[in-house]
Amino acid sequence: MGEILSLEGVSKSYGLLKVIDMISFTLGDGQMLGILGPNGAGKTTLFNLISGDVCADEGRVIFRGKDIGALPPQHRCRLGIGRSYQIPHPFAGMTVFENLLVGATFGEGMAEQDAEPVCIQILEKTGLKKKANQLAGSLTLLDRKRLELARALATRPKLLLLDEIAGGLTEQEAKELVRLIQEIKAQGVSMIWIEHVVRALLAVADRLLVVNFGSKLAEGEPESVMNNPEVKRVYMGIEV
Numbered sequence: 001m002g003e004i005l006s007l008e009g010v011s012k013s014y015g016l017l018k019v020i021d022m023i024s025f026t027l028g029d030g031q032m033l034g035i036l037g038p039n040g041a042g043k044t045t046l047f048n049l050i051s052g053d054v055c056a057d058e059g060r061v062i063f064r065g066k067d068i069g070a071l072p073p074q075h076r077c078r079l080g081i082g083r084s085y086q087i088p089h090p091f092a093g094m095t096v097f098e099n100l101l102v103g104a105t106f107g108e109g110m111a112e113q114d115a116e117p118v119c120i121q122i123l124e125k126t127g128l129k130k131k132a133n134q135l136a137g138s139l140t141l142l143d144r145k146r147l148e149l150a151r152a153l154a155t156r157p158k159l160l161l162l163d164e165i166a167g168g169l170t171e172q173e174a175k176e177l178v179r180l181i182q183e184i185k186a187q188g189v190s191m192i193w194i195e196h197v198v199r200a201l202l203a204v205a206d207r208l209l210v211v212n213f214g215s216k217l218a219e220g221e222p223e224s225v226m227n228n229p230e231v232k233r234v235y236m237g238i239e240v
């Protein structure tokens with residue numbers, strides 16, 4: 001199995017605050033890495049560094065063998081990095097379908113006639129078909145989260161970054177989401193999923209990475225990471 005992504009000694013500061021401190025990890029092709037960590041640990045910043053929303057102060061971001069650290073987000077998207085945002089921000093004045101079309105045409109570069117059937121398929125898959133013609137701004141939070149995922153899928157990513165998409169879902173909805181993510185994974189899409197809903201994450205993650213104060217606290221097989229005494233103490237607040 002080859003590597004799709006590797007971060008090598010990546011750091012990022014905002015003023016005096018070092019938000020990401022020398023983080024390195026690799027992601028195998030078709031694998032799912034789950035990221036856990038307390039609020040403010042630097043998880044979303046890590047995604048921003050991969051998607052190009054911010055650039056690292058030091059270190060390298062290698063995607064499919066190429067150093068993409070200096071590329072803007074739209075170039076990284078075209079190369080195959082799709083992402084959802086923790087706070088959904090769809091194009092509120094456009095319909096759900098139009099939001100997907102933007103992802104497919106501008107994000108991935110598909111011609112509109114090719115993009116339409118792809119978008120319809122994604123709407124079906126994500127349970128948004130009935131809302132295709134609804135304005136994105138009028139959706140409930142839950143449907144906005146679905147739209148975040150659908151929009152990211154419309155860019156036909158090879159690597160999908162999911163930022164807390166299970167928060168606020170009922171148990172049943174979380175199960176459906178997990179099924180959908182398993183389906184996407186089965187199609188060979190590599191994924192990184194930041195999630196506080198640990199049960200959902202454990203259902204699909206091949207490996208876990210725990211971040212604390214911008215540094216890697218633990219990484220490895222889910223079971224051994226969850227049993228790591230330092231993870232229990234720092235992240236879960238459990239004394240062992």
Ligand SMILES: Nc1ncnc2c1ncn2[C@@H]1O[C@H](COP(=O)(O)OP(=O)(O)OP(=O)(O)O)[C@@H](O)[C@H]1O
Nearest residue numbers: 014017019037038039040041042043044045046086
């Ligand atoms: N653009 C920015 N300017 C200044 N500080 C920032 C900026 N973005 C993030 N930070 C700070 O960096 C730290 C890490 O933020 P980040 O959003 O990456 O954490 P997180 O682990 O995703 O948190 P959460 O679980 O609450 O989403 C926080 O202290 C945050 O306030």
